Amino acid sequence: MSRLAVVTAAVPVLAICAALLADADVQVEPVDRAPSEVPLARTDLVCPTGSEAGGVFIASDAGEAGEVQAVAGGRASEPRTVEVSPDRRVDLDDATRVSGVGALARGLVVQRWSTPGLRAVDCPATSSDQWFTGVGAGAEHTSVLELHNPDTGPATATITVLGQSGPVGAGGRLRGVSVAGGATVRLDLGSEIPKREELALHVTTERGRLAATVIDAFVPIGRGETTKEYLSGQREPATSQLLLGLPDGVDDPEVVVANTSDSASRVSLRLVTAEATFTPTELEEVLVDPASVRRFSITKLLRSDVAEGVLGIEVVSSQPATASFRGRVRGDLLSIVPAGPVTEATLVPVAHPGARLVLGGAETLGTVEVVSYDGRGREVGSKVVEIGPEAAVEVKVPGRAALLRVEPQDTSVEGALVLTNADGAAVVGLRELLREGLVPDVRPGLR
Template sequence: MSQHPPEQHPSDERRAARRRTAATPGRRVDRMLLAAVLVPLLTVGAVLLADLEVAPRASEQAPAESDLGRSTVVCPSASQDGRLLVASGTGATGAVTLGTGGDTEDLPLARRAAGVVEAGVDGVQVITGVDDLAPGLVAARTSGPGLRAVACAATSSDQWFTGVGAGAEHTSVLELTNPDAGPATVDVLVHGQSGPVAADGLRGVSVPGGGTVRLRLGSEIPKREELALQVTTDRGRVAAVVVDAFVPIGRGVPTKEYLPGQAEPAGTNVLMGLPAGSGERTVVVANGSEDVARVRLELVTARSVFAPSDVEEVTIDPGSVKRLSIAGLLRSEAASDALGLRVVSSRPVTATFRARTGADLVESVPGGRVSTTTLLLAPTGAKQLLLADADAVGVVRVEARTVDGKRLLRRKVEITPEVGLQVELPDGAQVVEVRPEGVSLVGSVLVDTDGGAAVLPLRELVRTDLVPAVRPGRP
């Protein structure tokens, strides 16, 4: 039996039509309203997403390099017979200023020469170059008694000083100088042979504008062990250096030397320059990481770089310092022609080489890799340029001049990886220009005089400035 759909009467159709007609305007209004709201929102969202993909926030953008229009280096105080050498690494001429605020004087610089100041400069000296004299500004400080020499430091936000002392016989002074008008603030973290050292008095150290603060570690953290300092500038700009001293109890002869900072820990630290003589020969290594570091010493010679078979690898606990006595190693046959040392570590570490002979103290730190022309200022006396750790086969051009700009030596030498290189320099040379070509390397100048020895590491010249990325914020 078939079934049929119910029959609709005309009155039912008219009522259904009226219901459809009544419902249609409401739905049309709802859809129009929804479109009016959603379309703009989706459009704005798409624009914002595209903008985020193309242009990251300012905090995510790397600073941009710009021409250096003003640079400052700070020369530490001298005990006596203070002397300054100042030069432009780019060969610019003009005058730099010595001093801060209204108490300044001009020092003229001639092309390829060095300005010399030999009187009235025993105090801290702030040297400023502007315009063409800003890029590549370099200076050096020498002091007596004996020979003490150090490159004058630029301001730094973070650096390490390894092998300092805070005891009765080995004591150090951290010298902090603020070259600007406003105040600066510095934090000093201390590591010792037994691990991190509590030093609340070295946190939040205020350095007044145009002033110098000297922190005597023997008073701040009296401790009879090797120490390492991490100096961080939290506000303003500060240049730092350590004056290291050994004052033997009894008949020993007191001696001092400048200890420059190391920019950052590294897995490989190359220490070129081993002065002749007997006495203490030490490498002090600091492990500021959170892991145990395995460290080995290698000798750098003109033929090879190698780890002596009788020198064992050592471990350094996290946040601690270790002193390695190497006097026996340097007296051995294996080290008879050694030019330097290489400290290789499983974790980034900092390192200082120290030599004490009679009244002479020599300390050296890694200066960093050099791949472009650099300039080093040195005192008169017998000297050698020592190069190593080349990353490729390359050429190095060396020119040595007097402070008057007279050329005493010009040489072109080839260097290869895994060997050291020694270039004898004239005694009267005080301006040493080193130009690597197609190679990156490390190096130092070892100076030996009747008054003592000094090691001055090569460093890259500062030619540009970093400008933070600035991007307008959204409302």
């Protein structure tokens, strides 16, 4: 074949290839695509281990009566069918996991409470990422991390630990932790990573589904009683975090902050009241090292005149961080963590009379309707409060209330239910109810 023939034949082929490549360039889409929202088909809410003196509350905002399944104990426990109906709280002696399917999967809420002292916590759903700030692994301050797998297949998690001196090595003991189907693994941090300093945990689910909870404990050396509290998780670090619901008469108040970034962070504290959110003039910014934890004692601040009427604390940082508040009320251990914004109606059971609801974190001016129901599902109170940015609102809960329905209008809010009695205090954050599931957007792609 002559050279002219070879060139003549090659030109159309090159033109066709160029056209195909040009079309490919036009049609290629980004690999990362947002998942689609679909009606939730199943919800599994997991409670931490409770004591004999305590129980579990269940409520549903699905708008219809139905059945959910409750499991107490280990893998061999048989599920129990529980009837739920709108606006009514169901009380159980115990439950490790509560599952709703179909219509009852949407709007399910479960709360664990127990004694001695006063402990209460919202039972979380499974999550691929959770942070727990202010845990301990020493002789006096120790924490237990519980990992529960609601499915039949195995799941694995890796726990990263930050300390006051930086990242904490665990020698591989907290990497690839396996949890069998239907089982709960309890990790005593004092045994796994003995260390006398404030810690933060990052729990990442690598396979399957896991729900993580923490039981925090202070064990006095010598005389004195051990005090325990449930420590809720935080979904993700942020540069602004609200710790709402400070009870009166808190002893030894502290704020623990974990800088989760690889850069030093400037951290300041602001007080939240019904009138404003402000930084006291005597407080200065504090530098927190990268990937490390710092504890702030705020006893002097909360006892000063400037803290009169304080309803919460805002933690502001130049880098993403996590935070928690810790103190004691009548000797009972108390923990508060950021609960995150609520944009739609949510429910919160009320464990004891004399509670109050604290709302804040509004993005714009709006209102919040708070409706109270007694143990039989009868309305015993209703109130609409106005709320705006840079301030908080306190709502007294009727003494007969067993369940609250909180619905924001025209704004998102954050909130916390403050429980107090002769034994101590507990704070339960409001959470957005699960109503939608996420389905990954999977499409054919070029390789």
